Amino acid sequence: MLLPRKPADWRAKLPGSEQLILWFLVLVIALISIAPLLRLLWAALAPEGSLDLTRLLRLIASRRVSEAAFNTLWIALAATLIAVLLGLLAAWLVALTDMPGKQSWVFAFILPLMIPPQVTALACIQAISPSSPLFDLLRVSGLAPAAGEQPLYSAGGIVLLLGLHGAPLVFLSVRAGLRRVPAELVEAARITGASPAYLLFSVILPLARPAIFAGAALAFVASVGNFGIQAMLGIPGHVPTLITLVYQRLNSLGPDALPDMAVLSLLIAVMTLTGLMVSQKLGGSRDVRVVGTPRHHQQPLGRGRIAVTIAAWLWMAITLLLPLSALLGTSLTRGFGQPLSWATLTLDNYATALWGFPAIRNAFFTSLWLTLLTAILLTLAALFMAFWISWQRTRLVRLLQLSSEIAWSLPGIVTGIAAILFFLKPLPLLNISLYGTVWIILAAYLSNFLALVLRPTLAGFAQIDRALDEAAQLAGAHFLRRMWDILLPLAAPSAMAGAILVFLTALNEIQVSVLLVTADTETLGPLIIALDEGGSATLAAATGCLMIAVVLLFMGLATLLSSRLPAGVLPWRT
Secondary structure, three states: OOOOOOOOOHHHHOOOHHHHHHHHHHHHHHHHHHHHHHHHHHHHHOOOOOOOHHHHHHHHHOHHHHHHHHHHHHHHHHHHHHHHHHHHHHHHHHHHEOOOOHHHHHHHHHHHHHOOHHHHHHHHHHHOOOOOHHHHHHHHHOOOOOOOOOOOOOHHHHHHHHHHHHHHHHHHHHHHHHHOOOHHHHHHHHHOOOOHHHHHHHHHHHHOHHHHHHHHHHHHHHHHOOHHHHHHHHOOOOOOOHHHHHHHHHHHHHHHHHHHHHHHHHHHHHHHHHHHHHHHHHHOOOOOOOOOOOOOOOEOOHHHHHHHHHHHHHHHHHHHHHHHHHHHHHHOOOOOOOOOOOOOOOOHHHHHHHHHOHHHHHHHHHHHHHHHHHHHHHHHHHHHHHHHHHHOOOHHHHHHHHHHHHHHHOOHHHHHHHHHHHHOOOOOOOOOOOOOOHHHHHHHHHHHHHHHHHHHHHHHHOOOOHHHHHHHHHOOOOHHHHHHHHHHHHHHHHHHHHHHHHHHHHHOOOOOOOOOOOOOOOOHHHHHHHHHHOOOHHHHHHHHHHHHHHHHHHHHHHHHOHHHOOOOOOOOOO
């Protein structure tokens, strides 16, 4: 006997919380990442509504654009070469030798990566000013520049500072690669009588080849998109690059220049993505997979240990301490170019920066709450995304991860142009334009920094046994309950590490927000350049020192919490 079918409960047809959150994230990422990039592509290829390759080729072939593109390419390649050489040397010292004081030296070596590049450029410029101790040393050695000349205002100066800024990126990648070299191969080579030099160049470095090219790719992308150094040195030195050309044209012509700036942004994006693909191809051209235990091993420095240690710290003194001391000295004087003495010593610049200049105070608070909100929102998004990427890797989830990686790989100024193009017109239904408001900066931050917090969060989920989630699901716990009670506490340390990296990166960034800020929405990054261009060098130096103090404060707090964080998530920890 057949029983009559009961009508289906309408609530059973509703999507669960898991699907609702997933589709909400899809909608948000589509609005802040995918749609702006597609709008940028459309504006570059079809500004009038139809495909116009002739205009695109004519603009790229113009003398000014072609010169800027050539300068961008060769400067980035030269800076990458310097970064690779310095990063390899630093990774060898830290990962493979018995140099004493590694922890402090790594902190000093990583610090320039955390300091805003425009502050680094400002410090180096003032380090070669007539009032700095380095200038006196150069004058004694006969290498001092002529009066009124600044050697850093040149392509060579840009290459040098970009190379120094990219070296920590190469170091972090290569150090991780060297730690994965199996100890059995090294011990076998030693037994056969291989010298330390032969062991390094014939066994260790070939096995670290993927990590070397990965670090080179990071340095190349960072060099192409580093607005702070290129603007501080290239604009006064009349060395045009693509990123400074976008900045100057948009500032002079306004939104009318957006179609042409979309083409230049697309050219920057193609350059960086091509560099990433070439690096991946070269790094993966040989199979270097081996079987063995990635155990720590060292190459004793022997009699040269003291000399190498002194040379390493002397390098830190020249490249880090001297520029920062010059910046500090300038911030404590009454006027730029004055030598620091009891007669010129003053704290007025700091008082003005903290209390007497509303633009600086407003920029600090704007940057602070924007950065905190960005870190909180991205941490929540990364925790949920890591769940699906780790255990439910569907095509939709892979697309979300790919979009976050692409947004992170592109220079921030490309994200900024894409955000302007997409949010310039009023939003449908709401009839509100985000252009000129602080919310467009927030949208660009969320798009650009998602991958930065997602990567360590994924590492945390990789250490969680999925059986815990499955057992809770069998017990009847719904998705949000499982996330809150089981998964979030276990993944929280890794997510916290990602949030710290986002905070340190976003607080002082300039690439993303330089084209999005206005007089009412100024952030700390672009403010340094504005102060320097306005002739307030001492006030810019004081603001730069305050920014460095904030970075050191949060790095110190993160270090105090390092015992609760997964190993390796803080880049300045050995």
